[in-house]
Amino acid sequence: MLYPRPIHPVNRTGVFGNRISYSFQDGVVPADVQPELERDTFGLDLSLPDLNGTLIHAGASWIETRNERTDLETDYEGYRFDLAHRFGKKWRFKMRARYYEMDSDDVYVDLVEPPTSAGPQAGLTYRDAHGFIPDYMRYSSINRDVFESSVEARYRFGKRAGSLRFVWDFRSVDRETFEVLGDSTKTTRNRYALKWRGRPWKKGKMRAFYEHTDVNHTFGNPRGACTTLTSPVFPNPFVGTQYYEWQNARAADPSGSPENADEFKVSVTHSFGAKATLSASARFWSGDNDEGNMTDWSKDSGTAMVSFWHAPAESVDWYANYTYQESELDVPGCIPLFDG
Amino acid sequence: MHNVVAGIGYRPTDFMGFNLDLGHTRSDAGMTPFDFYDAAFFADHGDALISMGRTHSYPDLDVEYNTVHFGFRYDFTPDVWLLADYDYADYSDDDPYLHDTSGRVHYYTLAVGIRF
Numbered sequence: 001m002l003y004p005r006p007i008h009p010v011n012r013t014g015v016f017g018n019r020i021s022y023s024f025q026d027g028v029v030p031a032d033v034q035p036e037l038e039r040d041t042f043g044l045d046l047s048l049p050d051l052n053g054t055l056i057h058a059g060a061s062w063i064e065t066r067n068e069r070t071d072l073e074t075d076y077e078g079y080r081f082d083l084a085h086r087f088g089k090k091w092r093f094k095m096r097a098r099y100y101e102m103d104s105d106d107v108y109v110d111l112v113e114p115p116t117s118a119g120p121q122a123g124l125t126y127r128d129a130h131g132f133i134p135d136y137m138r139y140s141s142i143n144r145d146v147f148e149s150s151v152e153a154r155y156r157f158g159k160r161a162g163s164l165r166f167v168w169d170f171r172s173v174d175r176e177t178f179e180v181l182g183d184s185t186k187t188t189r190n191r192y193a194l195k196w197r198g199r200p201w202k203k204g205k206m207r208a209f210y211e212h213t214d215v216n217h218t219f220g221n222p223r224g225a226c227t228t229l230t231s232p233v234f235p236n237p238f239v240g241t242q243y244y245e246w247q248n249a250r251a252a253d254p255s256g257s258p259e260n261a262d263e264f265k266v267s268v269t270h271s272f273g274a275k276a277t278l279s280a281s282a283r284f285w286s287g288d289n290d291e292g293n294m295t296d297w298s299k300d301s302g303t304a305m306v307s308f309w310h311a312p313a314e315s316v317d318w319y320a321n322y323t324y325q326e327s328e329l330d331v332p333g334c335i336p337l338f339d340g
Numbered sequence: 341m342h343n344v345v346a347g348i349g350y351r352p353t354d355f356m357g358f359n360l361d362l363g364h365t366r367s368d369a370g371m372t373p374f375d376f377y378d379a380a381f382f383a384d385h386g387d388a389l390i391s392m393g394r395t396h397s398y399p400d401l402d403v404e405y406n407t408v409h410f411g412f413r414y415d416f417t418p419d420v421w422l423l424a425d426y427d428y429a430d431y432s433d434d435d436p437y438l439h440d441t442s443g444r445v446h447y448y449t450l451a452v453g454i455r456f
Contacts, residue, residue, distance in 0.1 A: 318347065325341040
């Protein structure tokens with residue numbers, strides 16, 4: 001890859017040379033470098049398919065990945081446990097748990113800082129001219145402790161009334177350095193679901209599902225949008241407000257993840273013998289998040305579908321489907337105004 | 341968004357089949373009008389600013405999409421078959437922005453399949 005020259009678009013001089021790290025003068029630089037990786041994996045597994053009527057799986061994994069070119073390493077350590085048991089003919093219980101840690105080496109990023117060759121800052125680097133220090137220690141966002149669990153209890157009413165399942169999923173992501181909303185590095189999520197399926201009438205099948213999600217400290221971009229800085233007009237960019245000053249004054253915490261969410265689904269099917277089927281389904285989802293500063297968004301969406309299939313003869317079949325979908329999103333926005 | 345699809349299949353013999361599929365989709369979307377909160381600040385900057393009064397209309401969506409598929413298959417043997425398909429699509433942009441993206445396309449497909 002060959003970078004262009006950092007020149008002013010009108011007077012064609014190199015006045016912006018200290019605002020970039022690489023340019024035409026560096027010649028062709030590699031752009032398709034593939035990482036050379038070495039990975040060591042060690043695992044243990046235990047399986048007990050029938051321990052007094054209980055199914056048990058357990059395991060552990062240790063994975064070490066090293067980039068041979070950069071000498072950086074990422075370590076993974078994980079444990080898992082699964083259990084299932086049937087209590088008579090009506091009740092079934094399942095549990096699953098996972099825990100893992102990931103740790104990646106820190107990297108000091110020392111940016112190339114060339115001086116500019118022309119203009120009022122000739123001979124100066126960006127640091128010399130504005131006092132801005134671009135170098136930083138990169139602490140990996142991979143570094144985290146994660147715990148996940150799932151508990152499910154199922155009760156079977158009978159052939160017609162079907163079965164009902166209650167599910168509770170829990171997930172905790174504790175990051176070492178990556179900040180999320182609410183001045184925290186740890187996100188916890190709880191999901192509660194009820195799932196029912198049955199055959200309430202002859203040749204009919206029905207399913208219903210409801211799930212509620214509750215998240216604390218959602219994943220997002222703290223102070224990632226909406227600068228509060230205002231600036232007068234300056235005669236040129238060398239004496240005016242700099243980009244890093246605009247970015248440092250951002251106040252909003254945008255996030256695309258919901259803090260609360262509810263989902264409801266239902267489907268029904270009726271078979272007219274082996275020659276025709278009528279089915280219908282509907283889904284509704286509602287979510288919102290007002291956890292951070294100016295995060296406040298909400299979304300409602302719904303889908304409904306009806307479908308019919310008929311085979312009046314062995315050589316002929318036909319079908320027709322109708323789907324309706326609607327969605328409404330309410331989200332704050334910031335409009336950046338810039339005259340450059 | 342409204343979507344309707346329908347189709348019919350006809351197999352007069354074990355080695356020959358026809359199918360016809362029709363599709364119709366109607367979609368529309370829009371944004372509610374918005375404005376700046378601090379109008380007094382921008383009142384002092386006069387001609388330098390562009391009015392945002394119509395910005396909410398830029399992402400408006402009003403499209404209609406219709407499709408037709410006709411297919412024919414003939415099996416010479418269980419391992420050799422002929423396919424002939426015709427596909428037609430008509431996309432209508434009823435609220436264009438910058439340029440009208442409406443258009444039509446016809447696809448013709450003739451294929452021979454051999455399994456070995």
